[in-house]
Amino acid sequence: MFSHEIHCQYYSQEDLLGAGCLDIRMAMQAAEEAIIAFDQGDVIFPDKIVQIFNDDTQERINCLPATFKTRKICGVKWVSVFPPNPVKHGIQNLSAVIILSEIEHGFPIAFMEGTLCSNVRVGSMGALAAKHLARQDAETIGFIGAGEQAKMHLIAMKTALPSLKRCFVAAKLPSEEAQFLKEMSPILSDMEIVACDSDLRRAVVDADVIVTATSAQAPLLKAGWIKPGAFYSHVGGWEDEFAVAKLCDKIVCDDWETVKHRTQTLSRIYQAGEMTDADIHADLVDILMGRKPGRENNEERIYFNAVGLAYVDVAIAVAMYERAAEAGMGQDLKIQHEMIFEHAHLKDWVRV
Ligand SMILES: NC(=O)c1ccc[n+]([C@@H]2O[C@H](COP(=O)([O-])OP(=O)(O)OC[C@H]3O[C@@H](n4cnc5c(N)ncnc54)[C@H](O)[C@@H]3O)[C@@H](O)[C@H]2O)c1
Known part of the structure; x- marks a missing residue:
């Protein structure tokens, strides 16, 4: 007799954190392998499904699936973005x-909190880019925006660039900068973190690495x-003047074909007819595969924009799942005990 039980593991954010899944090195490796797998045709990556509930605020819920064929694993991220929150x-x-x-059978194996994975993905893509495109002796990082993405990006950049010593941060409200300091200082105790009292110029003017992560x-x-x-x-979306990209010596994207149809600054420049495909130096994969050079000297200004590739989220989720499972975290979720018509009491439950 075959068992017809279906189980999967449930992992809360705390389960994942407790298992050591906030690990940018692990995520960078998973991201790099996923990008190469996609390049080699090993990933099924359908278009995302977008449902926008408010055109003005862009409140939305998106559904983003991907499958790694060789690893025989399929995943989906169900993500809501509510900017006014x-x-x-x-x-x-x-x-x-x-x-x-x-x-193999098409059954679920894990149901997980995904905000951690999603934010780690954004940070680790920035970190992967920084590994190839930032000065490796970078000491100062400057942030415009002090929200959730900015915080994760700081951990990610410090992982990719251990030489970073100082962080300047400017947000819309000085209270957000204070919160950033309060939350980040204990994690990165060897870094000096300076709040700039909403002075955006001060946050970035001396920075070897600049991050904008705003809802502006x-x-x-x-x-x-x-x-x-x-x-x-x-x-973020539109958060730099067009002259920034035009000044930069190299522009690199996670995937330019995707970026150019969206609404970030680069897409706006392209749609305004002020940028062509030839202005893009490379996609990140071209640099990872050695098809295009990364940073070539200490004077280059380099612009990186990742719009977000959900197969990278799925790859990082798999790495987190494996680590959490190994650590014995999570709870068993019984999806079904037996098949519908095997239930002895079905006649009492069915409504005809
Ligand atoms: N590229 C990606 O893959 C990706 C993934 C997730 C989120 N995002 C985007 O990243 C951005 C930040 O997301 P978050 O979750 O950190 O948001 P958040 O709401 O937590 O933080 C937004 C930050 O923007 C700052 N800000 C807004 N207007 C400003 C202004 N005029 N001057 C200075 N600072 C200003 C706020 O002060 C705040 O610190 C959003 O645009 C989001 O859509 C991108």
């Missing part, structure tokens, strides 16, 4: 859950503030 309700903008399934939709970062040799990781 932090200011209006004091709660996070982005929240996600992830389901992983094996593809405005040209906050100015080209004149970017020093030679700087690496710029653009995380």
Whole structure:
């Protein structure tokens, strides 16, 4: 007799954190392997499904699946982005859950909190880019935006660039900068973190690495503030003036074909007819595979924009799942005990 039970493991954010899944090195490795697997045709990656509930605020829930054929694992990220949440309700903008399934029988194997994975993915893509595109002696990092992505990006950049010593941060409200300091100082106790009292220029003007991670939709970062040799990781939507990309010696994307159809600054420049495909130096995969050079000297200004590739989220979720399972974390979720018509009491339950 075959068992017809279906089980999967449930992992809360605390289970994942407790198992050591906030590990940027692990995520960078999973991201790099996923990018190479995709390049080699080993990933099924359908278009994402987008449901926008408010055109003005862009409140939305997206469904993003991907399958790794050789690893025989399929996953989906169900992610909501509600930009007014932090200011209006004091709660996070982005929240996600992830389901992983094996593809021998098609059964689910894990149901996981996904905000951690999603934010780690954003940070680790920035870190992977920084490994190849930032000055490896970078000491100063400057942030415009002090929210959830900015915090994860700081951990990620410090992992990729251990030489970082100082962090300047500017946000819309000085209270957000204070919160950033309060939360990040204990984690990165060897870094000096300086709040800039909403002075955006001060946050970035001396920075070897610049990160914008805002919900602004405005040209906050100015080209004149970017020093030679700087690496710029653009995380949000429209948050830098067009002159920034035009000044940079190299522009690298996670996937330019995807980026150019979206609404970030690079897409806006492209759609305005002020940028062509030829202005893009490379996708990150070209640099990972050695098809295009990364940083070639200490004077280059380099612009990186990752729009987010959900197969990378799924790959990082798999790495987190394996680590959490190994650590014995999580709870068993019984999906079904037996098949529908095997239930002895079905006649009492069915409503005809
Ligand atoms: N590229 C990706 O893959 C990816 C993934 C997730 C989120 N994002 C984007 O990253 C951005 C940040 O997300 P988050 O979750 O950190 O949001 P958040 O709401 O936690 O933080 C937003 C930050 O933007 C700052 N900000 C807004 N307007 C500003 C202004 N005029 N001047 C200075 N600072 C300003 C706020 O002060 C705040 O610190 C959003 O645009 C989000 O859509 C990108």
